[in-house]
Amino acid sequence: xxxxxxxxxxxxxxxxxxxxxxxxxxxxxxxxxxxxxxxxxxxxxxxxxxxxxxxxxxxxxxxxxxxxxxxxxxxxxxxxxxxxxxxxxxxxxxxxxxxxxxxxxxxxxxxxxxxxxxxxxxxxxxxxxxxxxxxxxxxxxxxxxxxxxxxxxxxxxxxxxxxxxxxxxxxxxxxxxxxxxxxxxxxxxxxxxxxxxxxxxxxxxxxxxxxxxxxxxxxxxxxxxxxxxxxxxxxxxxxxxxxxxxxxxxxxxxxxxxxxxxxxxxxxxxxxxxxxxxxxxxxxxxxxxxxxxxxxxxxxxxxxxxxxxxxxxxxxxxxxxxxxxxxxxxxxxxxxxxxxxxxxxxxxxxxxxxxxxxxxxxxxxxxxxxxxxxxxxxxxxxxxx
Ligand SMILES: Cc1cc2nc3c(=O)[nH]c(=O)nc-3n(C[C@H](O)[C@H](O)[C@H](O)COP(=O)(O)OP(=O)(O)OC[C@H]3O[C@@H](n4cnc5c(N)ncnc54)[C@H](O)[C@@H]3O)c2cc1C
Numbered sequence: 001x002x003x004x005x006x007x008x009x010x011x012x013x014x015x016x017x018x019x020x021x022x023x024x025x026x027x028x029x030x031x032x033x034x035x036x037x038x039x040x041x042x043x044x045x046x047x048x049x050x051x052x053x054x055x056x057x058x059x060x061x062x063x064x065x066x067x068x069x070x071x072x073x074x075x076x077x078x079x080x081x082x083x084x085x086x087x088x089x090x091x092x093x094x095x096x097x098x099x100x101x102x103x104x105x106x107x108x109x110x111x112x113x114x115x116x117x118x119x120x121x122x123x124x125x126x127x128x129x130x131x132x133x134x135x136x137x138x139x140x141x142x143x144x145x146x147x148x149x150x151x152x153x154x155x156x157x158x159x160x161x162x163x164x165x166x167x168x169x170x171x172x173x174x175x176x177x178x179x180x181x182x183x184x185x186x187x188x189x190x191x192x193x194x195x196x197x198x199x200x201x202x203x204x205x206x207x208x209x210x211x212x213x214x215x216x217x218x219x220x221x222x223x224x225x226x227x228x229x230x231x232x233x234x235x236x237x238x239x240x241x242x243x244x245x246x247x248x249x250x251x252x253x254x255x256x257x258x259x260x261x262x263x264x265x266x267x268x269x270x271x272x273x274x275x276x277x278x279x280x281x282x283x284x285x286x287x288x289x290x291x292x293x294x295x296x297x298x299x300x301x302x303x304x305x306x307x308x309x310x311x312x313x314x315x316x317x318x319x320x321x322x323x324x325x326x327x328x329x330x331x332x333x334x335x336x337x338x339x340x341x342x343x344x345x346x347x348x349x350x351x352x353x354x355x356x357x358x359x360x361x362x363x364x365x366x367x368x369x370x371x372x373x374x375x376x377x378x379x380x381x382x383x384x385x
Pocket of ligand 1: 008009010011012013014031032033034042043044045046047117118119120151152153154157158176177178218251252253254271272273274278283284285286287289
C-alpha cells in the first residue's frame with residue numbers, strides 16, 4: 001500500500017496534520033500506538049479561544065467541560081490576583097473525547113486511521129525516508145509513503161530514527177503529575193495557579209475546573225537532580241488538605257526549553273511535543289502543536305504535488321513556523337527564565353504589586369517596569385532581554 005503521507009501519533013498534532021493534509025487532497029494514513037485514541041490522558045485540558053479561532057474547530061459541548069473567563073494567580077505567602085484578560089478566556093476540555101473527535105474529523109476528511117498500531121521502524125530508499133513498518137493488532141505491516149510526519153510526542157523516537165536530535169535533557173523538561181478530583185471547592189469559570197517553593201518549585205500548581213466540583217489538579221516542576229522531590233509529592237501535599245475524591249491519576253512531561261534544533265529532514269517533518277513546540281512559560285502545547293501541524297500539512301501537500309520531498313524543500317516548514325510563532329516562543333522562554341530566578345519573597349511581592357490593578361490594562365512595558373523595581377531582577381532582565 002502506498003500513501004502520500006503517513007502521520008505517526010494520533011493526538012492533537014497528528015490528527016490536525018492528518019485532517020488538513022486529507023482536506024488538501026493527500027492520501028493519508030495516521031497510526032496511533034495506543035489501543036484507544038485519547039487515552040491515557042496527559043493533559044489538564046486548558047485551551048484558549050484563539051486555538052478554536054485559528055483552527056476553525058467549534059468548541060462543542062461534547063468535549064468542553066467549562067467556560068473559562070478568569071484566572072487567579074496565588075503567591076507563596078498569600079498574595080493573590082485575579083485577571084479577566086481576554087487572552088485567558090477559553091475552555092477546559094475533556095481530552096479523551098476531544099482527541100477522538102479530532103481523529104474522527106480526520107477520517108471524515110478522508111484519512112485512514114489505525115489505533116493500536118505502533119511504528120517500530122522507518123523504511124529508507126536512497127537515504128530518504130520512504131515509509132514505515134508498524135505492528136498492529138493483526139500483525140506487522142510495511143507502508144510506503146512520500147512523506148512521514150512524526151507527531152509521536154516528547155523524545156520522538158521517529159525523529160531520532162530519521163537522524164534528528166529530538167532528545168530533551170532532564171533540566172529541559174517539566175515533570176508533571178495530575179489528579180482529576182471530585183468534591184473540590186472551585187469556581188467553575190476560574191483557572192487557579194499557585195507559585196512558590198511550597199507549592200511547586202521551578203513550576204506551578206494548577207486547578208482547572210471541570211464543573212460540578214470536578215477539577216484537574218496538577219503540579220509541573222523542573223527537576224534538576226534525582227533527589228529533588230517529585231511533582232507527586234507537592235500534589236499530594238496540596239490535595240490532602242482539600243479532602244476530595246480522586247477519579248483519575250496521570251503523569252507526563254512537557255518540553256519547556258524551546259523547540260528542537262531541526263524539525264525536518266528528507267521526506268520527514270517533526271510536529272508538536274515531538275519538536276518541542278510548546279510554550280515554555282505556561283507549558284501549554286495544544287495551540288502551538290495545532291498551528292505547526294497545519295503548516296506541516298500544507299508544506300507536505302506542496303511537496304507531494306511538486307514531487308519535491310527533499311530536505312531543501314521541506315525546510316519551508318521550519319522557516320514558516322519560525323516566522324509565525326518563533327518569536328513568541330523565544331519571548332516566553334525568556335520570561336520563564338526570569339520567573340525561575342525569583343525567590344519566594346520576590347514572587348509574592350511581584351504578585352502583590354498587581355493586587356487591585358486591572359490586569360487587562362497592564363502592558364508588557366509596565367510589567368517590565370514593575371519587575372525592574374525588585375532587587376536582582378533588573379540584572380537578570382538586562383542579561384536576557
Ligand atoms: C500533565 C500535563 C498537563 C498539560 N496541560 C495542558 C493544558 O492544559 N493545555 C495545553 O495546551 N497543553 C497542556 N499540556 C501539553 C499538551 O498536552 C501537549 O503539548 C499536547 O498534547 C501535545 O500533543 P502532541 O500531539 O504533539 O503529542 P502527544 O499528545 O504526546 O501525542 C503523541 C502520540 O503519539 C503516539 N505515539 C508515540 N510513538 C508512537 C509510535 N512509534 N507509533 C505510533 N504512535 C506513537 C503516542 O501514543 C501519543 O498518542 C499538558 C501536558 C501535561 C503532561
